[in-house]
Amino acid sequence: MDSVVWRVLPLLAIIVSFLIFFYLKDPNTAQLLIKSSRDDECTLLPYGHYWISSNRIVTPQGIISGSVEIDEGKIIAIVEGYGKKGSSKQEQVIDYGEAVVMPGLIDVHVHLDEPGRTDWEGFLTGTRAAAAGGVTTVVDMPLNNHPSTVSKETLGLKLDATENKIYVDVGFWGGLVPENAHNTTILEGLLSAGVLGLKSFMCPSGINDFPMTTIDHIKEGLSVLAKYRRPLLVHAEIELDSKNHLEPKDNGDSHVYSTYLNTRPPSWEQGAIEELVGVTKDTVIGGPLEGAHVHIVHLSDSSASLDLIKKAKSRGDSISVETCPHYLAFSSEEIPNEDTRFKCSPPIRDAFNKEKLWEAILEGHIDLLSSDHSPTVPELKLLEEGDFLRAWGGISSLQFNLPVTWSYGKKYGVTLEQLSLLWSKKPASLAGLESKGAIAVGNHADIVVWQPEVEFELNDDYPVFLKHPTLSAYMGRRLSGKVLDTFVRGNLVFRDGKHAPAACGVPILAK
Numbered sequence: 001m002d003s004v005v006w007r008v009l010p011l012l013a014i015i016v017s018f019l020i021f022f023y024l025k026d027p028n029t030a031q032l033l034i035k036s037s038r039d040d041e042c043t044l045l046p047y048g049h050y051w052i053s054s055n056r057i058v059t060p061q062g063i064i065s066g067s068v069e070i071d072e073g074k075i076i077a078i079v080e081g082y083g084k085k086g087s088s089k090q091e092q093v094i095d096y097g098e099a100v101v102m103p104g105l106i107d108v109h110v111h112l113d114e115p116g117r118t119d120w121e122g123f124l125t126g127t128r129a130a131a132a133g134g135v136t137t138v139v140d141m142p143l144n145n146h147p148s149t150v151s152k153e154t155l156g157l158k159l160d161a162t163e164n165k166i167y168v169d170v171g172f173w174g175g176l177v178p179e180n181a182h183n184t185t186i187l188e189g190l191l192s193a194g195v196l197g198l199k200s201f202m203c204p205s206g207i208n209d210f211p212m213t214t215i216d217h218i219k220e221g222l223s224v225l226a227k228y229r230r231p232l233l234v235h236a237e238i239e240l241d242s243k244n245h246l247e248p249k250d251n252g253d254s255h256v257y258s259t260y261l262n263t264r265p266p267s268w269e270q271g272a273i274e275e276l277v278g279v280t281k282d283t284v285i286g287g288p289l290e291g292a293h294v295h296i297v298h299l300s301d302s303s304a305s306l307d308l309i310k311k312a313k314s315r316g317d318s319i320s321v322e323t324c325p326h327y328l329a330f331s332s333e334e335i336p337n338e339d340t341r342f343k344c345s346p347p348i349r350d351a352f353n354k355e356k357l358w359e360a361i362l363e364g365h366i367d368l369l370s371s372d373h374s375p376t377v378p379e380l381k382l383l384e385e386g387d388f389l390r391a392w393g394g395i396s397s398l399q400f401n402l403p404v405t406w407s408y409g410k411k412y413g414v415t416l417e418q419l420s421l422l423w424s425k426k427p428a429s430l431a432g433l434e435s436k437g438a439i440a441v442g443n444h445a446d447i448v449v450w451q452p453e454v455e456f457e458l459n460d461d462y463p464v465f466l467k468h469p470t471l472s473a474y475m476g477r478r479l480s481g482k483v484l485d486t487f488v489r490g491n492l493v494f495r496d497g498k499h500a501p502a503a504c505g506v507p508i509l510a511k
């Protein structure tokens with residue numbers, strides 16, 4: 001008898017390890033570190049196999065009336081025809097009626113500031129805010145946390161810090177800085193450790209251990225990235241003229257927004273993008289940098305800068321661009337004196353610029369949206385002093401992505417399908433998340449359910465989960481588009497102002 005057991009045991013071990021391997025292996029380009037045991041605390045639902053019904057489900061094939069079947073965190077069927085289900089068995093159905101069922105938002109530009117600056121934000125507060133806003137995946141920027149994420153070791157610190165603290169899935173960009181641009185071993189170490197791509201600044205970042213890169217550093221970075229087929233995200237502003245970098249006393253009243261606006265003219269964006277498109281010409285198919293991709297973050301200038309990007313795209317360069325809700329919601333004319341909540345770089349420009357950004361979005365020249373959520377502590381935002389030149393630059397907005405872009409976009413005719421491309425499908429493809437970004441069979445059940453027609457006031461009674469709600473430029477606004485429920489890989493992580501008891505988001509690493 002004993003000898004039989006000893007013969008069967010190794011066989012069993014092999015079978016079990018095969019099963020574990022296939023369970024953990026995600027068909028994505030990027031891999032999720034999925035926990036092996038199902039934890040009831042991860043979801044507000046008492047079941048894991050269920051149907052979601054609605055009259056407005058946004059799918060890649062258009063808006064349908066029907067039901068989505070979810071099991072074990074995945075979408076396993078989509079059936080057209082409201083009220084119909086795929087099987088006759090008694091099953092759990094969540095009927096949302098007229099509420100919109102859309103893929104969860106993927107925000108590829110957030111600064112969660114952990115480890116090192118959890119007084120600014122943090123994984124816990126940041127991802128709770130994300131879940132409350134229907135954002136099911138965020139990709140965290142490599143700076144504002146301390147130390148910056150510029151090596152395999154510093155990525156390791158970030159991964160450790162996520163433990164039991166993330167309510168949505170979180171990927172990571174690594175930093176391209178002069179030190180690693182010149183050292184392929186460090187850079188490849190960082191890429192092999194799983195960052196989804198790199199990010200660099202063409203002007204000072206405001207963070208000491210995240211120095212800016214020149215176009216030569218960028219070229220070196222791109223030649224490594226070409227091999228990994230991952231993108232480089234660039235903060236594209238160049239300090240062109242030192243005259244623009246005046247001290248407050250020389251440059252008008254620092255409590256007036258236009259004083260700050262004049263320090264960062266559109267020519268700064270244009271100058272940086274000119275240098276970039278001089279390099280992206282080599283990313284065309286058959287070019288020496290084929291496989292590399294440049295993504296311009298937070299575009300504000302909708303004139304010459306955008307024209308350069310359009311031209312580069314039309315000749316086949318691998319280049320894309322994002323803009324952010326604050327450039328689409330606000331204009332410089334309406335920013336009150338001393339209201340430093342609106343300070344960011346590149347700056348929010350005039351109303352004409354904003355109109356042209358919307359036009360570019362609707363015509364498909366801007367590929368995607370991101371929040372560039374970049375909070376700090378109220379003291380550094382200088383809310384009391386109201387000094388635009390000395391205040392921290394960064395807008396706090398992660399929880400409001402969907403209602404803001406819907407509320408301000410409606411009058412330009414933005415559709416639900418366009419929002420879902422801009423906030424889910426395109427960001428997923430930039431970050432290499434093949435099983436996310438669309439309501440499609442086989443994908444992760446990452447879903448937001450919301451009511452576009454319901455209006456609300458962002459006042460002190462509104463449940464805001466950001467660490468420092470007072471910093472957000474959206475407070476006090478009336479918005480439309482209320483998030484009801486948020487699902488992350490089938491877990492109901494947020495409903496009716498409440499989060500699931502446990503934080504069961506997972507880190508996403510590139511393979």
Ligand SMILES: NC(=O)NC(NC(N)=O)C(=O)[O-]
Nearest residue numbers: 111205206344345374393394
């Ligand atoms: N260090 C930052 O967070 N900077 C950010 N600040 C902004 N956008 O004002 C950014 O993304 O450039």
Ligand SMILES: [Zn+2]
Nearest residue numbers: 235297298345
């Ligand atoms: Zn930036």
Ligand SMILES: [Zn+2]
Nearest residue numbers: 109141372374
């Ligand atoms: Zn940023």
